[in-house]
Amino acid sequence: MSDQHELEHEHDDDGVDRRGFLKCMAWAGTGAFFLMEGGVPKSYSLSRMPELAGKSTGELAFAQLSDSHMGFNKPANPDVVSTLKAAVDKINALVTTPEFILHTGDISHLSKPEEFDTVDQVLRSASARDLFYVPGEHDVLEDEGKQYRDRYGKGSKGAGWYSFDKKGVHFIGLVNVMNLKAGGLGTLGAEQLDWMKDDVRHLKHSTPIVVFAHIPLWTVYPQWGWGTDDSAQALAFLKKFGSVTVLNGHIHQTMQKVEGNVTFHTASSTAFPQPHPGAADSPGPMKVPAEQLRGILGITDVTYLRGKHSLAIVDSSLA
Amino acid sequence: MRRSVSTGVFLAACAVAIAALGAVAGNAAAQPPAPPTEVKIDNFTFGPAEVTVKVGTTITWTNHDDIPHTVVSTDKEFKSKVLDTDEKFSTTLSKAGTFTYFCSIHPKMTGTVVVQ
Numbered sequence: 001m002s003d004q005h006e007l008e009h010e011h012d013d014d015g016v017d018r019r020g021f022l023k024c025m026a027w028a029g030t031g032a033f034f035l036m037e038g039g040v041p042k043s044y045s046l047s048r049m050p051e052l053a054g055k056s057t058g059e060l061a062f063a064q065l066s067d068s069h070m071g072f073n074k075p076a077n078p079d080v081v082s083t084l085k086a087a088v089d090k091i092n093a094l095v096t097t098p099e100f101i102l103h104t105g106d107i108s109h110l111s112k113p114e115e116f117d118t119v120d121q122v123l124r125s126a127s128a129r130d131l132f133y134v135p136g137e138h139d140v141l142e143d144e145g146k147q148y149r150d151r152y153g154k155g156s157k158g159a160g161w162y163s164f165d166k167k168g169v170h171f172i173g174l175v176n177v178m179n180l181k182a183g184g185l186g187t188l189g190a191e192q193l194d195w196m197k198d199d200v201r202h203l204k205h206s207t208p209i210v211v212f213a214h215i216p217l218w219t220v221y222p223q224w225g226w227g228t229d230d231s232a233q234a235l236a237f238l239k240k241f242g243s244v245t246v247l248n249g250h251i252h253q254t255m256q257k258v259e260g261n262v263t264f265h266t267a268s269s270t271a272f273p274q275p276h277p278g279a280a281d282s283p284g285p286m287k288v289p290a291e292q293l294r295g296i297l298g299i300t301d302v303t304y305l306r307g308k309h310s311l312a313i314v315d316s317s318l319a
Numbered sequence: 320m321r322r323s324v325s326t327g328v329f330l331a332a333c334a335v336a337i338a339a340l341g342a343v344a345g346n347a348a349a350q351p352p353a354p355p356t357e358v359k360i361d362n363f364t365f366g367p368a369e370v371t372v373k374v375g376t377t378i379t380w381t382n383h384d385d386i387p388h389t390v391v392s393t394d395k396e397f398k399s400k401v402l403d404t405d406e407k408f409s410t411t412l413s414k415a416g417t418f419t420y421f422c423s424i425h426p427k428m429t430g431t432v433v434v435q
Contacts (some may be wrong), residue, residue, distance in 0.1 A: 074404070091334075110387060110401060137424050138387075141401045182393050182421035183428050225427040236352040282363035284386050 022203060051188065060167040063091045063128060064300040066214070066249030067269035069138065071109035074286035076272040077293060080109075080297040084122050085302070086318040087270040087299050091128045094301055101128045104267060105136030105177070105214030105247035109151075111143070116151055128235045136214040136250060137177040143179060155280055161192050163199050169304050170203055174194065174213035176228045186215030186228035186250075193230065197237050208243040210313065218257055218264045221277035226251055235262065245311045247300070254298070254315045265313050268298035285310040294319035357381065358430065359404070360388050360422075365430035372412060374434055379409040389430065392420040 026046040068084050069169070077083060080127065091098060091142070101123070108115035116262045123131060133152040140148055140159075148159050158161040159175040176186035188196075217234065219227035228234075244262040252274035257264040273296045280286065288296065294317065301314040323409040358386055359366045361383040372378065380390050390399040390408050396418050399408035411420070412434040422428040 074371060076385065110403065141387075141389075141424070180423060180424055180426040182419060184426045223427070284363060284384060 013030050015023055025305055056138055059302040059306040060098045060169055060175045061098045062100050062102060063303055064102045064104060064247055064267050064302060065270060066104040066267040067106040067252055068107050068119055069109040069256060070115040072110055072271050074285060076287045080271040081118060083297050083318060084270045086294060088122060088126045090316055090318060100130035100132060100249065101126060102212050103133045104212055104247060105133065105134050106138045106249065108137055109132065109169055111147060111180035113137055132173060134173045135177055136211055140177060157195055161195060172199065172211045173183045173284060174211060174212050176215045185222060185225050188228060188230050188234055193233050196234055205288040206242055209238055209241050210245045210247060212247040215250045216266055217246050220251060222253060225285040243309050262309055267300045270297050312318045359383055363425055363428055365428060369431040371433040371435060374413060374415050377409050377411045379407055379430060381407045387424065388422045389424055390420055391423045392418050
């Protein structure tokens with residue numbers, strides 16, 4: 001029975017042999033808890049959470065929501081309000097109440113005021129005390145992000161980048177969706193990179209770092225623009241830190257990569273799924289049978305356990 | 320008999336020649352196809368990716384995708400607002416040249432307009 005709850009991820013093995021496929025399907029719709037042990041991510045089903053939580057006290061717990069695309073109303077999900085509400089319910093039902101929520105962008109679908117208003121309204125019923133945002137490309141349409149910054153950018157610099165500390169963990173919110181160039185990927189730009197270099201300069205190397213931005217800061221699939229052209233520079237500033245976690249959205253599916261001291265993780269959308277890299281002609285909204293939709297939308301729960309090298313990252317679907 | 324065979328062959332040859340002339344005449348009368356002035360946006364692609372038009376032509380882009388896109392020329396010659404599904408953008412090309420453009424939301428989507 002125990003090996004139904006554990007699945008070792010070997011990143012060279014895409015798991016599409018029949019055994020791997022069946023293992024994946026067993027936990028795909030339920031909820032997975034990822035724990036880094038010796039550099040290898042191991043996942044356990046959420047049913048083992050109480051037992052694992054008992055072993056160590058979570059010092060800091062927060063949740064990540066992404067890609068709510070408020071205003072989207074096409075067949076892939078005609079009711080993004082309900083699925084966002086389901087995501088909030090999921091957050092409110094977490095064993096440990098998260099201290100805050102990170103929203104990694106594409107809050108709205110068309111940057112319309114009423115879309116932002118609706119998200120604000122739905123998130124008001126979240127148990128978490130604070131909300132932090134970074135914009136997606138859908139949030140900065142028409143006005144170079146002015147509306148986004150007016151609503152969510154208090155205290156931020158430039159296009160909306162900022163940092164803050166919680167219980168000894170340093171959080172850095174980056175904006176990589178402005179001034180995109182033809183044929184290019186996401187971009188941070190010189191001004192933001194200079195700010196970031198300065199921001200981490202005086203931090204002790206033992207400080208755990210969490211970087212969050214909309215478009216992945218690692219190259220997931222450049223053909224679909226899933227990457228950031230100057231993220232290597234940003235990551236170079238973090239080389240000396242023992243624990244770096246990068247949380248992104250944009251691709252509407254969970255993906256994880258470990259590179260030395262850096263764990264990269266992308267979240268599901270609360271609105272609609274997108275295909276796996278190269279599995280379709282384009283990265284657009286992916287229609288699935290209605291009863292399967294909530295099984296592939298989701299939230300992410302992150303816990304920093306003092307003394308542990310890496311943050312524990314838990315993805316849960318809405319169903 | 321020899322004469323009737325020659326006549327038959329001659330008549331057949333004429334018929335073939337007339338038919339051939341007719342075909343040639345038909346081709347000569349046909350206009351060259353009009354340059355495309357419609358670009359369809361679908362599946363994160365501009366189709367056709369490259370269009371060649373005469374100065375003064377109006378091009379219309381229509382978004383058939385289920386996600387919004389924009390049409391922005393790299394040298395700021397033309398720029399659409401955000402186009403949701405079924406929305407259109409038109410621009411009249413009054414200058415000759417080659418204009419590359421892209422979707423500012425999904426910058427991997429690129430296209431070219433050649434104005435002659």
